[in-house]
Amino acid sequence: MQTESAKVSLTEIFLTFATIGLTGFGGGMAIVALVERICVREKKWISSDEFLHGLAFGQILGPFSLNVCTFTGHHLRGIRGGVIAAIGFLLPSFLLVSLLSWIYFTYHKLPQLQAALKGTNPVIIGLIVVVAFDMGRKQIKGINGVLMALAAFGATVFFTLNAAWVLLGAALWSFGRAYFQRRLN
Amino acid sequence: MAALLMIAWIYLRIGLMFVGGGYVLIPLLNHIMVEQYHWLTLRQFLDGLALSQLTPGPLAMLATFTGFRAGGFPGALVATVFIFLPCVVLMLLIGRNYHRLKNIDIIKNTLDGLLPAVVGLVAAAAWNLGASSLSGMQEFITLAVGFALFKWTKISPMFVILGAGVVGLLLN
Numbered sequence: 001m002q003t004e005s006a007k008v009s010l011t012e013i014f015l016t017f018a019t020i021g022l023t024g025f026g027g028g029m030a031i032v033a034l035v036e037r038i039c040v041r042e043k044k045w046i047s048s049d050e051f052l053h054g055l056a057f058g059q060i061l062g063p064f065s066l067n068v069c070t071f072t073g074h075h076l077r078g079i080r081g082g083v084i085a086a087i088g089f090l091l092p093s094f095l096l097v098s099l100l101s102w103i104y105f106t107y108h109k110l111p112q113l114q115a116a117l118k119g120t121n122p123v124i125i126g127l128i129v130v131v132a133f134d135m136g137r138k139q140i141k142g143i144n145g146v147l148m149a150l151a152a153f154g155a156t157v158f159f160t161l162n163a164a165w166v167l168l169g170a171a172l173w174s175f176g177r178a179y180f181q182r183r184l185n
Numbered sequence: 186m187a188a189l190l191m192i193a194w195i196y197l198r199i200g201l202m203f204v205g206g207g208y209v210l211i212p213l214l215n216h217i218m219v220e221q222y223h224w225l226t227l228r229q230f231l232d233g234l235a236l237s238q239l240t241p242g243p244l245a246m247l248a249t250f251t252g253f254r255a256g257g258f259p260g261a262l263v264a265t266v267f268i269f270l271p272c273v274v275l276m277l278l279i280g281r282n283y284h285r286l287k288n289i290d291i292i293k294n295t296l297d298g299l300l301p302a303v304v305g306l307v308a309a310a311a312w313n314l315g316a317s318s319l320s321g322m323q324e325f326i327t328l329a330v331g332f333a334l335f336k337w338t339k340i341s342p343m344f345v346i347l348g349a350g351v352v353g354l355l356l357n
Contacts, residue, residue: 021242024241028244056289058276059205059206059296060272061204062200063206063243066269071276071280079281086269094246097237097249098249101254101261112354114357115356117232119327119349121235123328124346126332127345128314129308135206136301140301148305149304150305152302153308156306166302169302174294175295
């Protein structure tokens with residue numbers, strides 16, 4: 001653990017997370033592994049336990065790859081550190097996606113680009129199917145989980161219900177169950 | 186200016202509903218961008234997904250692409266800032282109160298219980314996007330090959346997507 005006196009500079013925080021943001025291909029867990037290697041093992045900025053707690057809390061809202069960066073930055077230098085870490089992590093992707101978006105919307109009428117994107121289109125849907133498969137295997141446990149997944153699928157596909165309402169309903173239901181179970185114990 | 190404020194408000198709301206990892210954004214953004222505001226066609230939305238998978242960083246950079254469409258570079262910036270604002274603020278608050286958080290169990294159980302619904306939503310997104318954009322044998326074969334590569338090999342999605350682009354260029 002770093003001692004209080006040896007403060008990490010904001011510039012170093014920014015540069016470290018910008019590097020992570022620039023090289024973090026693969027998203028999600030691949031990025032978390034990279035952050036862990038650099039911040040926990042190489043630089044010893046944060047202990048392994050605290051990092052894992054940050055990861056657990058990071059599941060609540062938003063991408064957990066970004067959340068562990070914010071958490072680690074905050075651990076080093078408070079709110080400013082957290083904000084700098086988040087900006088550093090997002091900036092490279094932001095600039096790259098902006099550039100690609102600009103190219104896309106300027107040239108998307110080009111027949112060559114149209115043809116190439118026609119090829120990527122079904123593959124992207126294939127990727128989403130794989131994600132649903134893998135998440136399902138990991139996250140759906142027991143009959144309650146199966147029913148909830150089917151209900152969410154059916155509500156969206158057959159009743160064209162907005163995904164936000166489905167999520168809100170599922171959150172309330174799940175919170176109620178967790179609350180009830182706690183009172184029983 | 187009014188347009189940017191609207192973008193900010195829309196993405197802030199999405200940021201508040203951003204649970205269960207980046208993939209939940211696919212149904213949420215598809216609904217808002219394509220069906221509600223018609224800022225993007227379905228094809229453009231899928232192209233944007235391909236582009237945001239080609240770059241490092243979270244899938245949530247799809248917000249940058251859709252924001253760019255809605256309002257150019259300022260739109261992309263506003264969309265990115267506001268979609269990530271809620272989760273950054275939440276992580277800062279958690280960091281500050283880290284040692285005092287006691288109801289961890291109930292938070293964790295609620296989140297675990299919610300995840301199957303996210304799975305259902307992602308599956309529904311695949312279904313809806315596929316039903317409205319796929320046609321012809323060739324596309325279904327491409328989908329099956331893509332599925333197999335993502336599922337059973339460790340090839341980076343970036344290369345699979347680039348490869349699919351090259352195949353598309355040669356075939357069409």
